[in-house]
Amino acid sequence: MTISKSESSPDTPDLMNQGRESDRAPSSDDGGAKSAPELELLNFIDSVAKLVGPCSARTLTELWLDELACMDCQPNLNGRNWRMVSLAASTRLAEELIARQLKSS
Numbered sequence: 001m002t003i004s005k006s007e008s009s010p011d012t013p014d015l016m017n018q019g020r021e022s023d024r025a026p027s028s029d030d031g032g033a034k035s036a037p038e039l040e041l042l043n044f045i046d047s048v049a050k051l052v053g054p055c056s057a058r059t060l061t062e063l064w065l066d067e068l069a070c071m072d073c074q075p076n077l078n079g080r081n082w083r084m085v086s087l088a089a090s091t092r093l094a095e096e097l098i099a100r101q102l103k104s105s
Contacts (some may be wrong), residue, residue: 036075040082044089064089 034042045060067088068074075081 036078036082040086044086063093
């Protein structure tokens with residue numbers, strides 16, 4: 001998955017757009033217990049949004065799921081290793097943002 005550059009701001013990637021209401025992650029207080037993977041995905045989306053501003057939850061979810069699919073060994077449902085998926089997704093996001101920054105300079 002490649003993150004495209006926003007047309008509204010040359011320095012801001014497209015994933016930084018506010019996104020429609022349907023693109024936003026469900027809030028953690030929407031009732032019901034969350035599984036370990038769901039909690040990790042929500043934490044990933046919240047953390048990225050805090051660092052780089054409002055993001056499209058759909059784009060970040062796709063990035064996270066892509067990284068999960070690429071893993072050789074997936075964590076078990078209740079395992080504590082789901083953070084590895086977020087680390088891989090964060091690394092990929094950083095690489096794409098750095099590459100874009102270097103390309104534009």
